[in-house]
Amino acid sequence: MARSISFSEAINEALTIAMAADENVILMGEDVVGGAQVDHLQDDEAWGGVLGVTKGLVQQFGRDRVLDTPISEAGYIGAAVGAAATGLRPVAELMFNDFIGSCLDQLMNQAAKLRYMFGGKAEVPLTIRTMHGAGFRAAAQHSQSLYALFTHIPGLKVVVPSTPADAKGLLLTSIADNDPVVFFEDKTLYNVKGEVPEGDYRIPLGKADIKRAGRDLTIVAIGKQVHTALAAADTLATQGIDVEVVDPRSLSPLDEDTILASVAKTNRLIVIDEATARCGVAADIAALVADKGFDSLDAPIKRITGPHTPVPFSPVLEDLYLPTPTKVIQTVAELLGDSSIAAAVS
């Protein structure tokens, strides 16, 4: 039975299921409970994460399994790597992905490399949950989308869900996976609701989802930008343009087949990624199609990304920073060589 719950509730549900099923699953992070050792605090008064995503877990699993950490990212993220290599299955929260600078070594040189460096003899069943995304007025150090950085590192899996149902199924798979997974949660999606099945279900990593089928043009979009693509596609449909929207869901592994098959059908590709363009995921997907799908293409591949700047604070600038349905429609008009489209919908 599916019911409508929020992205944040879907994640909470996945964590609950995973912790109930396997006592080796532990949760750690800054204020994932909150109020450690405060006597007067009732458990339901505790924060449960800075935006409340892990609320209620401590009542079910106790503070021995839901661990508040000091502000020591290198320390506890690294401890999660070591624990994962020795028998636990930790889910560690890096509150904002922007804080990765404080602990990157533990993921890049430790977690990512153990299995390979040790000749396949080590496993690191670790999940890092982390918030990303602009649009929250959170400024330059709390708004980035840094999944490209992790996708670049062999040994790490990278997941970026766009809907509550995907978030739950992908998180359950990530926790069960025996390799380190970095799981990105767009903070501006937490309150978005969607139909989510009850109980345990798994969505495989490396399996893209066609969020909207179409004939005329493929848009591959990452995370929240799937919704930008869908909004643009709805508008374009009124102009008789039939857009296919592909959500890769995981960037590593990447479902190359689904992307290539879609472009083989539509012959046109736009990639939307709110992160900056240089060495980014949009460039990577464009290169994939240029390399393996060149013969399918009737037009140049277009990328719609954030500009090559940090995320600005001022709302007027931040709104310009992000991709929008209007930008997508303009790009489609350009690709199809039909300026009447953009004019008709503007």
Add this chain to the structure above:
Amino acid sequence: MGMVQTAQPVLTHEKALWMYRKMVEIRRFEDAVHDLFAKGKLPGFVHLYAGEEAVAVGVCAHLSEADSITSTHRGHGHCIAKGCDLDGMMAEIYGKATGLCKGKGGSMHIADLTKGMLGANGIVGGGFPLACGAALTAKRKGTNQVAVCFFGDGANNQGTFHEGLNLAAIWKLPVIFVAENNGYAEATPFTYASSCRRIADRAAAYDIPGVVVDGKDVVAVYQAAEEAVRRARSGEGPTLIECITYRNYGHFEGDAQTYKAKEERKRHLEELDAIVRFRSYLLDGGLASGEDLSRLEEEARAAVEQAIQFAEESPFPSPTDLFDDVYVSY
């Protein structure tokens, strides 16, 4: 907790009035930001310094514009104490083009390098190495300047704290590390997160002086900072000062503060208020008259009001500002 009373007045009349004015200015500014946020006028999130005024003011009272400070996510008080323009600060918090950072930084990144304010910081622990760097510049150039790193009790568990203290100690850098121990890092008590009785105890590990002061007693902070700044300027190296303080508001606006005990909050807000205590100290010691202080309070109120008006009337950045100030655009 009484105020430090010594035979010789610690403060000159002029210094005392400057300190009182700055403390009140910070309080008025933060109370105003609190109200504006509640009214939905400010984007993003803000971390308020109200309650901790004595720390920033007691330390910055020894600094000139040439000296540097690094700040935290809770940076408004440091900015004001270091002489940043209130209009530019408020406009920055509103995201306006006239802000100190043209609206690009916001509350968590206010900076004014012309005043030696190297920036509020969104990364907990980001300031330790930066302050060491500023101190290295001063030492290398022989300018006699110092650098101050303000940081929270949560930040003292970051690796950068330990690396920064060690670096400053081995190079005898003119830097002062000022811990603002307000008891909590977000909702996590200091006593849970730190395996030390006092942050100042950690100074011993790096063979530098570590002192603890009542951070809500501005005169005590002033005196501790005086010695630390003297040491730094005379080439004797870094000092760690731990100021015991309290934040009057939540971690950020919207925090219900359930982790704070009711009596604790009440005691801090009603009995231990740093401004009330400094006011009595000044009046009792004859360092200022009631009229002096009322005038300063009125000046601070007007300055904050003016800043709000300035911010509200200022324009937003223009679209092309998005691409400026990056070393290269594509």
